[in-house]
Structure formats: structure tokens, C-alpha cells
Amino acid sequence: MKVLLTGADGQLGRCFQDVYATTYEIIALNSAALDITNLEQVAASVSGHKPQVVVNVAAYTAVDRAEDEPEQAFLVNAQGAKNLAVVCAKLNIELIHISTDYVFDGTKKTPYSVEDAPNPINVYGKSKLAGELLVLAHHPTARIIRTSWVYSEYGHNFLKTMLRLASEGKEVLTVVSDQYGCPTYAGNLAQAIGSIIDSRPSARLYHYTDNDEMSWYDFAKEIFMILSVQDKYSPVVTPISSAQYPVSALRPQYSTLTKTLDINNNIALRKVVKLYELN
Numbered sequence: 001m002k003v004l005l006t007g008a009d010g011q012l013g014r015c016f017q018d019v020y021a022t023t024y025e026i027i028a029l030n031s032a033a034l035d036i037t038n039l040e041q042v043a044a045s046v047s048g049h050k051p052q053v054v055v056n057v058a059a060y061t062a063v064d065r066a067e068d069e070p071e072q073a074f075l076v077n078a079q080g081a082k083n084l085a086v087v088c089a090k091l092n093i094e095l096i097h098i099s100t101d102y103v104f105d106g107t108k109k110t111p112y113s114v115e116d117a118p119n120p121i122n123v124y125g126k127s128k129l130a131g132e133l134l135v136l137a138h139h140p141t142a143r144i145i146r147t148s149w150v151y152s153e154y155g156h157n158f159l160k161t162m163l164r165l166a167s168e169g170k171e172v173l174t175v176v177s178d179q180y181g182c183p184t185y186a187g188n189l190a191q192a193i194g195s196i197i198d199s200r201p202s203a204r205l206y207h208y209t210d211n212d213e214m215s216w217y218d219f220a221k222e223i224f225m226i227l228s229v230q231d232k233y234s235p236v237v238t239p240i241s242s243a244q245y246p247v248s249a250l251r252p253q254y255s256t257l258t259k260t261l262d263i264n265n266n267i268a269l270r271k272v273v274k275l276y277e278l279n
Helices: 011-020 039-049 071-090 121-139 158-167 186-198 216-229 269-278
Strands: 002-006 025-029 053-056 096-102 143-147 172-176 205-207 236-240
Touching: 002 011, 002 039, 011 025, 011 186, 039 071, 053 071, 053 186, 071 096, 096 121, 096 186, 121 143, 143 186, 158 216, 158 269, 172 216, 172 269, 216 236, 216 269
Parallel strands: 002 025, 002 053, 053 096, 096 143, 143 205, 172 236
Antiparallel strands: none
């Protein structure tokens, strides 16, 4: 199976390559090798490589910066996704596109299902929803996976920020405690993508996260509990409200997703902390 992977240098792209290096023939393209916002480049690359599947994990993910750069966020997350959909549909190539829990407004008190109506409250979420709609409009048989709070041993993410602050000797950290979701290891999400490639289910929209719902404060506490068990220094974590941590973009206060994909090998946070220490 030949799989063309966009966004290959991001945390999900790197984890996908780790998981499937010997399973698929992966054409791993970063933004320098393939600018998905350029339709001509997309057409030339996809037609030249002739993959059976394109997996689009390329994205503009700077949630706060998107408020000041909406054109760039929409260019990557919406127009780029559309370009891939147009080309893949024309060439009859399967497309799997990754989206986000931030397409929801966070006003529910129970997990969001694939049937719930999106209502994003920040530019990032709006750009990702636009990408979903454009993908399905131009490639009706494409598949979209929404996920949340992705972390790994690669790239920039909450886990690595917490570990960096601990390594710098921070004694006290304040972390938001009134936003809830499901932290998701990028390697597990990669396996969920692979399950769709292998089984080719008929549905078009899926939710995948890891199993535990928690706040960012809870997530930080769990990380530092692991460090303390390993006899490593960990700071005191103090809960604060979203109002006490002003940022440019509003966040959904509740964005837990009802899973519609399941996988057997759910890698735990404890293992990822150890993986981080080896990288």
C-alpha cells in the first residue's frame, strides 16, 4: 500500500511514520516538499507519486496566532484541504483528513458525537470546519477524523511544555482547570488512521481520542505524578480559571468527543514520558 503523507515533520506525521514504516510504502512530504496551498504543486505531486491513499495531517495549528493571521489559517486548513480533495477526487485516490474538537463551541456537558452540529468559537476552529466542509464537497468519499489535545515526544505540545518547565526548575506552575477534553497520543491516533486505511469503512466522519477525560490541570498533575514516581523533580501545580489565563483565542470549555474508532494498542502517557526522555 502506497500512502502519501502530508505534514510529515509534525508530531502526528512523525508518529505515523514510526508506526507504519514497515507496513506501508510511505511518501512522507513536509511543507517544503509539498505546499498544499498550491494547487499545481498538489496535482503534480499526487499524480507523480500515484499513491493509493493520501493522509492529510498538514495543518496550521497555532490557535492564538490564528486570531491575528486568519488568512494564513484558512489558506492552510481550508484551501489546502480543498486542493487535496480536488486532486484526489479527480484521480480516484482515497483521502483521509484530520480535524479537531475545536469545531465545537464547548457548551455541551456530555461528549460530542459526530451528529452534533459544529459551532467553532475561534479562527482556528472555523478554519478547520471550513476544511472539513470543502473536503466533503469536493471528495464525497473522503474520510475525516476529528481528534483532541494531541501530544507526543515530537514537536510542540502541552506534554513537552510541562516537561521543559520541570527541567528548567520551575517550582510552581499555574494551569487552567476549567477546560475539559481528552489528551490523545499521536501514535494512537496514527493507529486509528491506519485502521481506516486497512478496513475502509463506509462512514465519512469519525471521532478518535484516547480514553481519559480531564482538564489541562489534571493532565499536568498526571504528567508530574509520573515524574515523581520516577524520582525526578516536579513542580507544584496550581489550578486557575480560563479567565485568569488570558489568551487571544477562546477555547471550548468542554470538548470531549464520543469515540467512533477504537484500536487495540492504546499507549499510555507513562510510556510517552519515557519516550520523550530518550529523544
